Amino acid sequence: MSEELLEEFPEELLEKLPNKFGKEFKEELVEKLPVVFLDEFPDELLMNSRKKCEKKFPEKLVEKLVEELPKLLLKKLVKEFPEELILFCTLNSHKVDMSNLLGGQIGLNDFIFAHKKGRPKEVEIVKSEDALGLTITDNGAGYAFIKRIKSGSVIDRIQHIQVGDHIEKLDGVNVVGKRHYEVARMLKDIPTGSTFTIRLVEPMKSGFQGIAPRKGGAKQSKPGGYGSGKETLRFKANGNAAIEDEHDDATQCGIDAINTLLDSFMGINDTELATQIWDLGSNKTNSMDFAEAIDASDLEAFGFTDDFIIELWGAITDARQGRHRR
The missing domain is CATH 1.10.150 (DNA polymerase; domain 1)
Known part of the structure; x- marks a missing residue:
């Protein structure tokens, strides 16, 4: 298993490991990266704060591992779907639920659902009000999405724009690779009263979209569904990582x-x-x-x-x- 994962793990990261650890240490590190990168991230990196991991790993390597994890997860999914077809991934929900978008926070027992790209669409919009009524998020891998649409807003009146749509271009300018706040700022900077074109890619619809929990039945002891009582692997914006309680x-x-x-x-x-x-x-x-x-x-x-x-x-x-x- 080590040799197989060594081939998939970025070589440039392994080369940064101190030579004194040698091949055995590298294999041990890779072996501790689970097959689907979901079971448990290496204890040496995350348990008992960063003090423990800094004894064995250079700080820059730790931060690089944290930065690369979402990309590694997507790389595992490429085995099932071509990379260019994956629009985004959700945790513990097959539905287009932007509150469960895979980003920099993964529970140790989460399920990942890959959503494939559907049809692209271009919509011409007149910015008749200062605020468009959009809330934007991103998946940490360069794709910005519509997370929420405010009722009665400019966007709410346009039927073709839906929650979950990926924002690909604004007036012909490619925004793939930009963070959600950069895209939001571009939209905010569009003068009120002007007309602009937004190119979107919607997630592919599937037969599972109509599935919902059965009504009634046994009462749950705790509300909240997924995530209750679990530890969470949290990636901070400064590159630090830790397993934290709820x-x-x-x-x-x-x-x-x-x-x-x-x-x-x-x-x-x-x-x-x-x-x-x-x-x-x-x-x-x-x-x-x-x-x-x-x-x-x-x-x-x-x-x-x-x-x-x-x-x-x-x-x-x-x-x-x-x-x-x-």
Whole structure:
């Protein structure tokens, strides 16, 4: 099994391993990468924080492994489907459910469903209002998608645009490879009153789309379905990785509130970004320290206004004090 996986694992990553570990160590590393990269990521990389993994692995290699994992998962799927046909993957749901999009967060026992590309479509849109009513997300592999459409918005009035559609081009400009916030910014920068063309690729429809859980039956002991009681493999925006327990209620409510604000401010939905903002504010005692932490991080590039930072801080303090709790 080691030889087979060695062929599939990026050679340039293995070459970065210290020579002193030798071939046996390389084989051991690869052997611990499960056949479908789902069972369990190498303990040396993730367990007991980064301190343990840094003793054996160069920090740059650890970050590179984290960066490459979604691509490796897609590479395994290529064996079943040609790469050019895969539009996106969802976790634990065969439906076009953008809340379960495969990104940088994978549960240790998750199932992955590959969704193939359907028909492309070009739609001409008149931007009659400042906001189009789109929430955009991406899969971390260069594809931006429509996650949500606001009821009554400009986009909601166009029947041909649906949740799950991949945004491929804007006025002939290819946006494949751009992050969701970059695409959202391009849409936001289109002047109100102008007409533009958006090229979309919809996911292929299948007979499974009509399947839904049976009504009635035994009651579940806990709501939430998939993910309850599981640990999650989380990839932070700074390259760090860790196996984390499920968030407590206050943390989850805070992250959800921050995500709602991101939706209003930028038209994006990004749990990892919301989590990073929460982490920056989790140990701060006032809004000034929080603002300084954002300015000192890579989030400065987003250009958050002072008023928006105050709103983010309000969401954090409300969650801490239980005012957001469900």
